[in-house]
Amino acid sequence: MAKYRIGFFGAGKMAEGILSAVPDKASVIMAEKIEARAAELEKKYAVRTVPDLKEVAKCASMVFLAVKPQDVDAVAAEVKPLLKSSQTLVSIVAGKTIAKLRRAFGTKVKIVRVMPNLALRANAGMCAVCGDKGVSAVTVNKVARILGAAGESVVLRERDFDAVTALSGSGPAYFAYMEEAMTEAGVKLGLKREVARLLAGQTMYGTAKYLRESGADLGEFIAGVCTKGGTTAAGMAELSNPAFKRIVADTLAAAARRSKELASG
Numbered sequence: 001m002a003k004y005r006i007g008f009f010g011a012g013k014m015a016e017g018i019l020s021a022v023p024d025k026a027s028v029i030m031a032e033k034i035e036a037r038a039a040e041l042e043k044k045y046a047v048r049t050v051p052d053l054k055e056v057a058k059c060a061s062m063v064f065l066a067v068k069p070q071d072v073d074a075v076a077a078e079v080k081p082l083l084k085s086s087q088t089l090v091s092i093v094a095g096k097t098i099a100k101l102r103r104a105f106g107t108k109v110k111i112v113r114v115m116p117n118l119a120l121r122a123n124a125g126m127c128a129v130c131g132d133k134g135v136s137a138v139t140v141n142k143v144a145r146i147l148g149a150a151g152e153s154v155v156l157r158e159r160d161f162d163a164v165t166a167l168s169g170s171g172p173a174y175f176a177y178m179e180e181a182m183t184e185a186g187v188k189l190g191l192k193r194e195v196a197r198l199l200a201g202q203t204m205y206g207t208a209k210y211l212r213e214s215g216a217d218l219g220e221f222i223a224g225v226c227t228k229g230g231t232t233a234a235g236m237a238e239l240s241n242p243a244f245k246r247i248v249a250d251t252l253a254a255a256a257r258r259s260k261e262l263a264s265g
């Protein structure tokens with residue numbers, strides 16, 4: 001049987017985000033049960049897909065677990081007897097701790113837990129990576145390097161994962177909500193909805209890009225664009241209400257609490 005460097009259990013949206021950043025698609029094998037989805041990925045990336053998880057478990061050295069949380073136990077039941085100590089299982093499943101994954105997938109396979117975000121699909125993801133005890137830094141860094149090609153990755157301790165889930169994992173929804181709020185505010189000022197959406201979206205995208213690329217200090221950046229007596233200063237006088245940061249803090253705290261509950265459930 002041919003050897004594959006990278007395998008996938010599940011070939012959904014997040015798996016495709018990771019796949020698109022793997023340079024050598026010929027080294028990838030994906031197990032996907034939806035036939036039409038498998039055919040779509042084969043056509044788009046010339047990647048090998050199979051319907052059977054066991055085929056991937058038998059021949060890939062690093063396997064991404066990319067199914068929904070409720071499907072993990074069924075996947076584990078099928079592949080657990082096949083997984084070996086030479087293989088690494090990289091889980092991107094929300095709420096599945098390393099301890100839970102270890103119980104489900106057995107004692108042999110090396111386990112690395114990742115918290116990605118949806119921006120993987122635009123090759124601009126943010127992934128936090130954590131290896132089980134006993135997994136070498138070489139292996140953890142290899143996973144971080146692969147995911148880093150689909151955006152950014154950072155190696156962290158598992159105890160940070162509730163905070164990571166709250167900030168970067170759930171973060172795309174918060175930014176989309178901000179874009180929606182700015183779009184609606186633009187419409188109230190008389191702009192057509194599609195124009196307001198374009199202005200809001202491109203301003204968020206361009207500002208995020210500039211801040212990432214320049215590494216500018218956020219406080220200095222804001223002060224720099226708030227000319228005394230100017231329009232931005234007038235707007236910021238409203239936005240810098242302490243209630244705004246409190247709402248953001250409460251938002252992340254609620255998401256982190258839910259992440260903890262899911263992990264312990």
Ligand SMILES: NC(=O)c1ccc[n+]([C@@H]2O[C@H](COP(=O)([O-])OP(=O)(O)OC[C@H]3O[C@@H](n4cnc5c(N)ncnc54)[C@H](OP(=O)(O)O)[C@@H]3O)[C@@H](O)[C@H]2O)c1
Pocket residue numbers: 009010011012013014015031032033034037051053066067068069071074075092093094095115116117118169
């Ligand atoms: N989306 C996010 O922002 C985000 C962020 C952080 C973490 N995650 C995690 O990423 C994981 C994947 O999410 P996703 O949005 O990519 O899910 P998805 O699009 O539903 O992809 C999962 C795919 O795996 C397939 N599958 C399930 N069981 C299978 C089996 N036994 N054999 C072969 N294929 C199987 C599913 O088919 P069926 O639909 O027929 O079941 C589906 O096509 C989730 O666990 C989620 O917690 C997602």
